[in-house]
Amino acid sequence: MAEKLLTTENVRLYYHDKEALHGINLDYDKYGITALIGPSGSGKSTYLRALNRMHDLTDYVTVTGTFLLDGVDIYAPTMDTVDLRKKIGMVFQQPNPFPFSIYDNVAFGLRTAGEKNKSVIDEKVETSLKQAAVWDEVKDNLHKSALSLSGGQQQRVSVARALATSPEILLLDEPTSALDPVSAHLVENTLIELRDKYTMIIVTHSMSQASRISDRTAFFMSGDLIEVGDTKQIFMNPEKQETQDYISGRFG
Numbered sequence: 001m002a003e004k005l006l007t008t009e010n011v012r013l014y015y016h017d018k019e020a021l022h023g024i025n026l027d028y029d030k031y032g033i034t035a036l037i038g039p040s041g042s043g044k045s046t047y048l049r050a051l052n053r054m055h056d057l058t059d060y061v062t063v064t065g066t067f068l069l070d071g072v073d074i075y076a077p078t079m080d081t082v083d084l085r086k087k088i089g090m091v092f093q094q095p096n097p098f099p100f101s102i103y104d105n106v107a108f109g110l111r112t113a114g115e116k117n118k119s120v121i122d123e124k125v126e127t128s129l130k131q132a133a134v135w136d137e138v139k140d141n142l143h144k145s146a147l148s149l150s151g152g153q154q155q156r157v158s159v160a161r162a163l164a165t166s167p168e169i170l171l172l173d174e175p176t177s178a179l180d181p182v183s184a185h186l187v188e189n190t191l192i193e194l195r196d197k198y199t200m201i202i203v204t205h206s207m208s209q210a211s212r213i214s215d216r217t218a219f220f221m222s223g224d225l226i227e228v229g230d231t232k233q234i235f236m237n238p239e240k241q242e243t244q245d246y247i248s249g250r251f252g
């Protein structure tokens with residue numbers, strides 16, 4: 001069997017002494033989109049944020065379990081979290097451009113990685129904006145503030161910023177929920193275009209979004225992973241009653 005890109009095993013996470021994740025086991029192959037769905041408070045974001053150590057700065061969070069990226073322990077004391085977050089990039093619910101130009105936003109990660117060659121940065125900025133499907137809209141205004149863009153454009157620039165450091169995995173935490181439907185659709189299309197080149201894990205409250213864009217769906221409830229499978233199977237023929245109840249809108 002092909003080696004997994006990312007494996008997470010027996011993941012438990014505590015806020016103070018309250019266990020919010022009760023031993024999650026979930027693996028990811030290279031490429032494709034996995035959607036994490038489930039009712040509010042089921043632990044989707046908590047789990048997602050554990051994947052690139054976003055909880056590190058919260059002193060009352062304890063994470064246990066095994067997290068391996070290409071066989072390397074993500075939580076090893078020697079792991080540099082800046083490097084880790086270049087490999088496992090993140091896009092948040094609210095578009096969060098820095099208050100600088102579009103160009104500087106996308107170049108940010110490259111520069112912090114020590115890249116100084118302007119033509120290398122130029123090329124990467126262009127490719128990343130093209131991959132994020134926002135190049136045509138911003139190419140004549142690269143030096144304008146990213147804050148001057150629409151929410152949907154800002155979110156695609158956030159995707160470009162994450163792609164610029166050539167991540168292996170992109171984590172997306174409800175990336176379209178703050179956007180109008182047209183912008184949300186454009187961001188969804190961007191993700192669909194990227195699914196053959198990147199491994200993406202997306203938290204979404206929208207079942208229709210999960211069924212439209214994901215290859216695989218994982219259903220969380222009360223801090224447990226109830227079921228994971230091909231998106232079609234999860235939506236058409238789930239194994240567990242809880243999954244059936246959730247996707248048919250009976251709760252959550």
Ligand SMILES: Nc1ncnc2c1ncn2[C@@H]1O[C@H](COP(=O)(O)OP(=O)(O)OP(=O)(O)O)[C@@H](O)[C@H]1O
Pocket residue numbers: 015020038039040041042043044045046047205
């Ligand atoms: N910073 C925090 N401190 C304490 N408890 C927290 C914190 N963040 C989340 N929790 C708790 O952990 C559990 C899981 O929350 P989480 O936000 O991961 O769920 P979720 O499935 O992503 O929910 P939503 O869909 O509403 O975003 C909930 O019981 C929540 O109250």
